[in-house]
Amino acid sequence: MHELEGHLQSIETSLGYTFKDLKLFKKSLTHKSYANEISDIESFEDNERLEFLGDAVLDLVITDILLRIFPDRTEGDLSRLRASIVNTRQLAEMGKKLNLGELLFLGKGEERTKGREKKSILANTYEAILGALYLDAGYQTTYRLIEAQFQFLLKRCTQEDIDLDFKTRLQEQIQKKYKQIPKYTVTKETGPDHNKVFHVTVSLGQKPLAFGSGKNKKQAEQHAASAALQILNEDV
Known part of the structure; x- marks a missing residue:
């Protein structure tokens, strides 16, 4: 059993919020693996609903912040920016900073397979913490805490064209x-000459990774690369 009160205090210090x-x-x-292994399910309900x-709360907050930071960006640009911020890799890093891996209630099976180090579990637990914050503190406080937690990534968005890189x-x-280089291939072109859309596949060797489209080859390649990064960052 965890010394929950002490661990709670450490997370509260990192978040700048005290749970009620x-x-x-x-x-x-x-984690659901723990809830499934014990008899008192009511006392140890899993965190999936909070996740x-x-x-949903995280997506809403980051979307609102990006709309304020980039009032002239298109929906597609904003979606790619959000995906570069909100993904399994980034959320797992947030979870590591809060030492969530050490605090988790995990089942024996997940313990054996190093569940405390899995990106997917850390990311999901971080989202569950945000869900708990929302219920405990309300939207405005949760908004403020998310903005503070993601300050570095949001600042990077304003300092460089992250969506163009x-x-x-x-x-x-x-x-x-x-130890390879991705390959980009134009698979087709659609639309009239004055308004063409280019469709590109990015591959690793002979294996297609992702697809993208745009008004020119460069834009289509960037969109394909963005999609590929999202897939790779989901890999645990």
């Missing part, structure tokens, strides 16, 4: 992990 409902906090840390809520980021990631 300790049971809610405990629930946010309870569902936290995911997907090809570079993808190449760096693939070279580091697979």
